Amino acid sequence: MNVLRFVLLGVLGAVGVTAGELDAAKNYKCPYLENPPYGVSAWVQSEMVKSGKGRESRFVPYNSEAAKGLILDASVLRDTYAATTSATGADTAFFMVYDERGWYVYIQSNDPEIQKLQDQGKDISLELFFTPGLKEVPYYQVMIGQLAQTVKWIDWGMPHRHYRSLKNYAKVESLPIQGGVGTFMFIPWEALYDRLPLNEEQWRFTVIRWKPPVTWGGTVHDTGNFGLVQFEKPTRIVAEAIQLRILRAAWLHFQRTARKEVNHWSDEKLGDLEFYNKALKPVSDSETEFGKSLGDPAEWNGATIQKSEGRLHDWMEFEYRVSELRREYLLDKSFANRRE
Amino acid sequence: MMKPLILALAVLLASSRLGACADFDCYEVAALSSIPRLPNRLPSDARLGARLRVVAAQGEFEPASFVVSPRVDVAKFELKSSALVSSVGEIAASNVDIKVVKCWYQGGTAWYSYFADNNRRELVPELLLNDETLIKVDNDKRENYLRVGNEYRWISYPKEKATEAFNYLTESVADSKTLLPVRLTKGENKQFWVTIKVPEGVKTGNYVGTINLIANGKAAGQIEILLKVLPFQLPLPRTYYDVNAEYLVTLMGTGILGMCDALGMPVEAAEKQQVAIYKNLLDHNVLNCRSDLTLVNKRDRDKAIADLKRELELMTKAGFVMKPLISRGWAYWGGSEENKMDLFKSRIDDLVKTLTEAVGHHDIYLATWDEANTDRVKVLRELAEYVGEKGLKLWATTAKGRHFDLAGYCIDYADHGGWPDREIAATWHSVGAKVASYAGPHTGPENPDVFRRWEGLARYKANYDGSFNYLYFSALHPTLYQKQKANVWNDFLGDQFRRMNLVYPTANGMIDTLAWEGFREGIDDGRYATKLKQDAAQAIASGKWQAVFAAKKALMWLELLDERTADLNAVRLEMIEYISKIQTAMEN
Numbered sequence: 050m051n052v053l054r055f056v057l058l059g060v061l062g063a064v065g066v067t068a069g070e071l072d073a074a075k076n077y078k079c080p081y082l083e084n085p086p087y088g089v090s091a092w093v094q095s096e097m098v099k100s101g102k103g104r105e106s107r108f109v110p111y112n113s114e115a116a117k118g119l120i121l122d123a124s125v126l127r128d129t130y131a132a133t134t135s136a137t138g139a140d141t142a143f144f145m146v147y148d149e150r151g152w153y154v155y156i157q158s159n160d161p162e163i164q165k166l167q168d169q170g171k172d173i174s175l176e177l178f179f180t181p182g183l184k185e186v187p188y189y190q191v192m193i194g195q196l197a198q199t200v201k202w203i204d205w206g207m208p209h210r211h212y213r214s215l216k217n218y219a220k221v222e223s224l225p226i227q228g229g230v231g232t233f234m235f236i237p238w239e240a241l242y243d244r245l246p247l248n249e250e251q252w253r254f255t256v257i258r259w260k261p262p263v264t265w266g267g268t269v270h271d272t273g274n275f276g277l278v279q280f281e282k283p284t285r286i287v288a289e290a291i292q293l294r295i296l297r298a299a300w301l302h303f304q305r306t307a308r309k310e311v312n313h314w315s316d317e318k319l320g321d322l323e324f325y326n327k328a329l330k331p332v333s334d335s336e337t338e339f340g341k342s343l344g345d346p347a348e349w350n351g352a353t354i355q356k357s358e359g360r361l362h363d364w365m366e367f368e369y370r371v372s373e374l375r376r377e378y379l380l381d382k383s384f385a386n387r388r389e
Numbered sequence: 390m391m392k393p394l395i396l397a398l399a400v401l402l403a404s405s406r407l408g409a410c411a412d413f414d415c416y417e418v419a420a421l422s423s424i425p426r427l428p429n430r431l432p433s434d435a436r437l438g439a440r441l442r443v444v445a446a447q448g449e450f451e452p453a454s455f456v457v458s459p460r461v462d463v464a465k466f467e468l469k470s471s472a473l474v475s476s477v478g479e480i481a482a483s484n485v486d487i488k489v490v491k492c493w494y495q496g497g498t499a500w501y502s503y504f505a506d507n508n509r510r511e512l513v514p515e516l517l518l519n520d521e522t523l524i525k526v527d528n529d530k531r532e533n534y535l536r537v538g539n540e541y542r543w544i545s546y547p548k549e550k551a552t553e554a555f556n557y558l559t560e561s562v563a564d565s566k567t568l569l570p571v572r573l574t575k576g577e578n579k580q581f582w583v584t585i586k587v588p589e590g591v592k593t594g595n596y597v598g599t600i601n602l603i604a605n606g607k608a609a610g611q612i613e614i615l616l617k618v619l620p621f622q623l624p625l626p627r628t629y630y631d632v633n634a635e636y637l638v639t640l641m642g643t644g645i646l647g648m649c650d651a652l653g654m655p656v657e658a659a660e661k662q663q664v665a666i667y668k669n670l671l672d673h674n675v676l677n678c679r680s681d682l683t684l685v686n687k688r689d690r691d692k693a694i695a696d697l698k699r700e701l702e703l704m705t706k707a708g709f710v711m712k713p714l715i716s717r718g719w720a721y722w723g724g725s726e727e728n729k730m731d732l733f734k735s736r737i738d739d740l741v742k743t744l745t746e747a748v749g750h751h752d753i754y755l756a757t758w759d760e761a762n763t764d765r766v767k768v769l770r771e772l773a774e775y776v777g778e779k780g781l782k783l784w785a786t787t788a789k790g791r792h793f794d795l796a797g798y799c800i801d802y803a804d805h806g807g808w809p810d811r812e813i814a815a816t817w818h819s820v821g822a823k824v825a826s827y828a829g830p831h832t833g834p835e836n837p838d839v840f841r842r843w844e845g846l847a848r849y850k851a852n853y854d855g856s857f858n859y860l861y862f863s864a865l866h867p868t869l870y871q872k873q874k875a876n877v878w879n880d881f882l883g884d885q886f887r888r889m890n891l892v893y894p895t896a897n898g899m900i901d902t903l904a905w906e907g908f909r910e911g912i913d914d915g916r917y918a919t920k921l922k923q924d925a926a927q928a929i930a931s932g933k934w935q936a937v938f939a940a941k942k943a944l945m946w947l948e949l950l951d952e953r954t955a956d957l958n959a960v961r962l963e964m965i966e967y968i969s970k971i972q973t974a975m976e977n
Contacts, residue, residue, distance in 0.1 A: 115884065118884055123806035123831075185425075187501055206423070210434075272506050273497045273506050372959040375959050376958055
């Protein structure tokens with residue numbers, strides 16, 4: 050066991066987790082589940098919630114000193130509540146699963162005062178953070194008004210080929226339930242297609258609840274003290290299903306984007322016919338031809354994934370590909386006469 | 390025998406020019422990019438090649454970058470730029486500045502945000518140095534060391550190990566004035582940053598130059614520089630919604646004279662450092678420097694007035710826009726002034742008199758309590774009456790649901806916390822007030838694209854009137870810095886926030902960073918957009934239908950542009966293309 054631990058520590062050190070983190074970080078194993086519940090009501094009635102299987106409730110009080118400093122954060126407004134000594138019935142728990150479509154998180158925030166809060170028109174909130182990987186990755190932050198049913202994604206990464214905001218992808222639902230509030234979050238794999246956890250990857254994760262102020266790990270933005278989510282390794286069939294789903298999404302995205310870009314740049318009045326004919330059309334036609342050569346997407350399989358290796362990223366990010374073509378074209382045009 | 394040798398030499402020369410040679414490869418990379426250029430892997434956008442293509446306006450600073458990927462160790466790697474030559478003129482080699490980009494360890498949220506994350510360390514590129522040995526990085530321990538005098542001091546210690554403050558005003562830290570040779574280590578990529586300063590009077594045209602690469606004393610290749618100088622200078626930035634309305638660019642924390650005085654520093658030394666800061670600010674598009682000296686809490690009123698006059702003199706000499714002025718805190722109770730309206734009024738009276746004498750006007754925005762709570766906003770309303778009576782204006786850091794709702798009628802410039810939003814701009818504009826923003830985000834993230842985008846077109850197209858962000862660098866508190874054991878170089882001391890540094894201060898000037906270059910380019914994007922809109926307005930006014938159509942197409946494109954997600958490098962070139970089309974249509 051000691052040898053195994055030593056080896057594991059070495060591997061984890063290479064990917065940015067220190068020995069201290071291994072010991073200190075909570076670890077939640079996110080399993081695969083076929084046809085998982087979708088939405089708060091479905092989760093409330095699910096086997097997992099009823100049986101408690103996969104229930105994670107190791108929440109600790111939020112650091113009160115750190116909480117005082119939250120007022121300095123000018124970027125967001127938080128409805129924080131003071132910690133109370135009697136938190137009976139106000140426990141917090143979450144469940145997580147994944148399937149071919151994406152990652153499902155259900156958070157149960159019990160609160161005996163829920164009706165009183167609703168009657169008073171007050172809101173309570175959760176804050177989630179996660180990083181799709183352990184190092185050199187962006188982190189995501191979402192603030193959820195559980196009774197007001199507001200969702201605010203705060204993007205710390207800048208949009209480019211390797212980062213996209215989740216606000217256009219994720220689904221979040223928060224509803225009062227018996228004895229509290231249920232909050233559901235679904236993130237489709239398409240949103241994080243370039244960081245899929247297909248090899249038991251660990252992601253950093255935390256949930257912070259503000260009434261009462263508790264956390265699963267760390268304070269806001271404190272990624273080094275978050276817990277860890279380890280995704281169960283998918284079977285070969287499930288992994289392939291995920292990859293095929295992504296590939297189809299990429300192909301559809303490319304077609305939509307290409308149509309839009311072609312329409313714009315080939316427009317005689319608003320586009321640039323020379324750019325369209327010399328730079329964009331050849332690329333667009335080539336990608337379209339290749340995509341069609343793969344046949345009916347409904348019949349794609351593992352061989353299709355291998356055949357289209359290298360295409361996925363450009364299909365998913367075709368608008369950036371076009372920007373790169375345009376930049377090159379304009380630079381070539383600027384320097385057509387090298388020295389004037 | 391000779392033929393194969395000549396052929397081999399020709400191939401070697403060609404491959405050097407193309408970026409590949411026996412000892413290393415050169416890759417072009419976009420200077421402003423969200424992809425960090427790290428030693429351990431080539432960035433995904435790297436293109437094998439040794440050519441930098443730069444398009445810039447007259448008088449503009451414009452960056453370019455490349456990565457060297459060594460196959461062997463090179464003990465001494467030098468880079469020397471030539472002049473940039475064209476058939477219409479020459480740009481001196483001294484206008485081509487080359488720096489090495491230093492990677493070091495910062496907190497866990499590095500690259501992305503400014504929040505403290507002291508339990509983790511990430512290696513990020515940040516510093517633009519002439520001497521890469523100014524900072525030593527231990528990759529095994531993930532620690533940083535700063536050369537102070539002749540010794541290296543640990544600067545990445547955790548808070549509990551802090552023993553004393555680091556006074557950057559007096560400590561012997563200095564970068565070299567010129568680029569020194571660097572060391573290349575096999576398998577470790579190294580990024581270089583090139584900034585071309587296009588002189589204002591230079592002629593339009595294409596210029597060519599080279600950066601000669603010398604490895605261990607031997608010529609090892611060249612990077613070709615192609616520079617296109619555009620036929621115009623960039624105008625001062627104006628707002629998106631009104632091409633004649635000023636767009637003010639300032640930053641908090643740029644004044645050090647007050648602190649130097651409090652620390653007992655000789656005036657000459659303090660002014661030298663302040664003047665260096667002013668130059669740095671102007672070189673990075675901060676055109677409206679904040680006057681940081683006030684009369685608040687000053688027992689010697691005459692000295693305080695003299696100091697303020699001197700500060701205004703230095704600012705004028707530096708070349709800042711001096712009308713309107715922006716100030717630090719004036720419109721609030723200072724120290725023992727609580728409820729003493731007479732003291733407050735006399736301070737304001739002295740300010741008006743001083744400004745009139747020093748700069749010939751009193752067109753100034755006075756600051757008040759920072760992030761004032763409801764009670765203070767109500768007090769502010771009382772103070773605002775005298776400010777208004779004297780013809781001065783008020784700026785304040787504001788928050789939703791408070792400042793506008795309670796005091797919207799008396800705040801002239803709202804520096805609204807958070808990310809720019811057209812709705813916020815519309816709210817303040819409805820009462821004739823202007824709006825800027827801060828903390829959207831704060832400084833601190835190293836990613837240059839963060840500041841290019843948020844300080845640039847995102848704020849501009851949200852119809853804001855300026856940028857008043859926090860903070861130029863994490864300065865010392867004049868009275869608390871020793872108790873705080875502050876250290877501007879240490880990213881691991883904050884409880885809530887990392888060091889908020891766009892620059893790092895040293896005895897001989899400021900060390901620039903990628904984020905700071907992004908800031909400048911963001912404001913430049915706004916200036917290009919201003920140029921586009923001004924030219925479009927002229928074209929529309931001409932009545933010539935071809936020019937009118939060209940102008941409106943440009944305006945359509947700018948409005949439809951998704952400035953929050955677009956590739957800004959392509960956007961810049963597109964703006965230049967539209968400007969050119971409008972100009973051509975006007976000429977025809």
